[in-house]
Amino acid sequence: MLEEDASLASLLIGIRRHLHRNPEVGMKEHATSRFIRQTLTAYGLNVRGPIAGTGLFVDIGPKDPTRPMVAYRADIDALPTQDQKDAPYRSQRQGVAHLCGHDAHTTMGIGVALMLRRREDDLPGRVRVFFQPNEEGLPSGAPLMIDGGVLDGVGAVYAVHVDPHLSVGRYGLIAGAATSSSDRFDVYVRQDGSGHSARPHEGVDTVWVAHQLMNAYYQLAGRVTDTRNPSVLTVCRQGGSEAHNVIPECASFGGTLRTTQPDDRATLRDHMHSLATLWETQSGAEIELDFEDGSPPVMNDAMLIEHAADTITDLFGPQAVYRIPQNSMGGEDFAHYLKHVPGAFLRVGTASGPQTEYPLHHQRFDLDESALRPTAELMQSILVRHLERDLTKNRAPTQAPQARTA
Structure with missing residues (x-):
C-alpha cells in the first residue's frame, strides 16, 4: 500500500506539472481535455463527453440507476496572464498560466477517479467525476455543463479550491455562504x-x-x-x-x-x-x-460540511480542520451547481513556505505538491462515505437535461 501511495503521489505530481507547463484559457482547453481523456482511458476508465465544448466526465461504480450518485467537480482552465516564477514546470505559453490552481484541481480529480477505480466493485453507489471548462470566464462553464446534463441523476456535488493562506495538511470549511456573487x-x-x-x-x-x-x-x-x-x-x-x-x-x-x-x-x-x-x-x-451576470454565492450545505469535517478528522486528525470565520468575497461558478443539488466547497491548504504563499492570481503563485495525493484520498473518502450513509436520501435533485455525449 505504501508503494502504491508513493507511486500515485509521483504520478499526480507529474500530471500537475504537465498541466502547469501547458495551460489553456477557458473554452480553448482542447489539449488539456485530450490529456485528461488519454490519462483516464489509460487506466481503464470510460470517459464521456465532450460536453460544454471541452468538458468530460467519468462514472464509476454500479450501473444500477436506482443506486445513489454523488459527483466531484474539477475546473480545467487557466488565466490569461504571465507566469513569472522560476520553476522547471513554469508555463511554456506566453501570457497564459495556471495561477489559480486549476491544474491542481484537475490533478486531484484524476486522482479521485483512479482511487475509486481501484474499489469500483465495492462502491455502494456511483460517483461522477467531471472536468469543467471556463470557470474564470463569463459566461462561465458551469451552466453549460448543467445544460449538457452533467447533474442528471446526481444527488450532491463536491469541489475543492487550493488556498495559499492555509498550510499543507489543513482544510478550510464553512457552512452557508462560502463566496459571494460576482x-x-x-x-x-x-x-x-x-x-x-x-x-x-x-x-x-x-x-x-x-x-x-x-x-x-x-x-x-x-x-x-x-x-x-x-x-x-x-x-x-x-x-x-x-x-x-x-x-x-x-x-x-x-x-x-x-x-x-x-x-x-x-x-x-x-x-x-x-x-x-x-x-x-x-x-x-x-x-x-x-x-x-456572474456566479451566485456558493451556498455550502451544512450537513455536507459536517460530513467533510468528520472525514477529515478521521483521516488526518482534528487539527486538520480549519473553520473559516468569514466567507470570501471572491466569485466561484461552482455556485451554479448548488442551485440544483446540495453540495460542499472545501479549501485545501497548499502553503509550506515563501514560494507557496503567494496569493491566488499572483504571477509567482505556486503550491506544495505534497497536498495532491492526500487531498485526492480525502475527496474519494468523502464521496464513498456519502454514498454509504446515503446523505442525500429524500433530497432529490432538480432534474437536469440528459447528458449529450460523443
Missing part, C-alpha cells in the same frame, strides 16, 4: 458631441456625471442593504477623452458588484438602475448601465 457592470454616459473644458455649461460634462454616479454607487452598500450582510462594489475601469481640454462625447466606468445574499444582489442592482435614471434626468445625458 457580477460585472459597465456604465456609459453620453452626450451629442464633445465639449470644451472652458465652457462645460454649454453641453453635458460627461466625466462629472460619471463621477457623481460612481460616488453614488459606492455609497449604496450598507445603506440600502443590511450592514451585517457583506457586499462590495468596486470600480476598476474608467474611460473618456485623452485630451486635457476636451469633454468627451462618452465617459465610462465599470467594475464588479459582489454580495453574499441573493436579495441584496437584486436590491443593489435595482438602486444602481434607479440612480442612472435619476442622473440621466438631472443632467440631460444619456446613461446606459449594463450588467453581465
Whole structure:
C-alpha cells in the first residue's frame, strides 16, 4: 500500500506539472481535455463527453440507476496572464498560466477517479467525476455543463479550491455562504458631441456625471442593504477623452458588484438602475448601465460540511480542520451547481513556505505538491462515505437535461 501511495503521489505530481507547463484559457482547453481523456482511458476508465465544448466526465461504480450518485467537480482552465516564477514546470505559453490552481484541481480529480477505480466493485453507489471548462470566464462553464446534463441523476456535488493562506495538511470549511456573487457592470454616459473644458455649461460634462454616479454607487452598500450582510462594489475601469481640454462625447466606468445574499444582489442592482435614471434626468445625458451576470454565492450545505469535517478528522486528525470565520468575497461558478443539488466547497491548504504563499492570481503563485495525493484520498473518502450513509436520501435533485455525449 505504501508503494502504491508513493507511486500515485509521483504520478499526480507529474500530471500537475504537465498541466502547469501547458495551460489553456477557458473554452480553448482542447489539449488539456485530450490529456485528461488519454490519462483516464489509460487506466481503464470510460470517459464521456465532450460536453460544454471541452468538458468530460467519468462514472464509476454500479450501473444500477436506482443506486445513489454523488459527483466531484474539477475546473480545467487557466488565466490569461504571465507566469513569472522560476520553476522547471513554469508555463511554456506566453501570457497564459495556471495561477489559480486549476491544474491542481484537475490533478486531484484524476486522482479521485483512479482511487475509486481501484474499489469500483465495492462502491455502494456511483460517483461522477467531471472536468469543467471556463470557470474564470463569463459566461462561465458551469451552466453549460448543467445544460449538457452533467447533474442528471446526481444527488450532491463536491469541489475543492487550493488556498495559499492555509498550510499543507489543513482544510478550510464553512457552512452557508462560502463566496459571494460576482457580477460585472459597465456604465456609459453620453452626450451629442464633445465639449470644451472652458465652457462645460454649454453641453453635458460627461466625466462629472460619471463621477457623481460612481460616488453614488459606492455609497449604496450598507445603506440600502443590511450592514451585517457583506457586499462590495468596486470600480476598476474608467474611460473618456485623452485630451486635457476636451469633454468627451462618452465617459465610462465599470467594475464588479459582489454580495453574499441573493436579495441584496437584486436590491443593489435595482438602486444602481434607479440612480442612472435619476442622473440621466438631472443632467440631460444619456446613461446606459449594463450588467453581465456572474456566479451566485456558493451556498455550502451544512450537513455536507459536517460530513467533510468528520472525514477529515478521521483521516488526518482534528487539527486538520480549519473553520473559516468569514466567507470570501471572491466569485466561484461552482455556485451554479448548488442551485440544483446540495453540495460542499472545501479549501485545501497548499502553503509550506515563501514560494507557496503567494496569493491566488499572483504571477509567482505556486503550491506544495505534497497536498495532491492526500487531498485526492480525502475527496474519494468523502464521496464513498456519502454514498454509504446515503446523505442525500429524500433530497432529490432538480432534474437536469440528459447528458449529450460523443
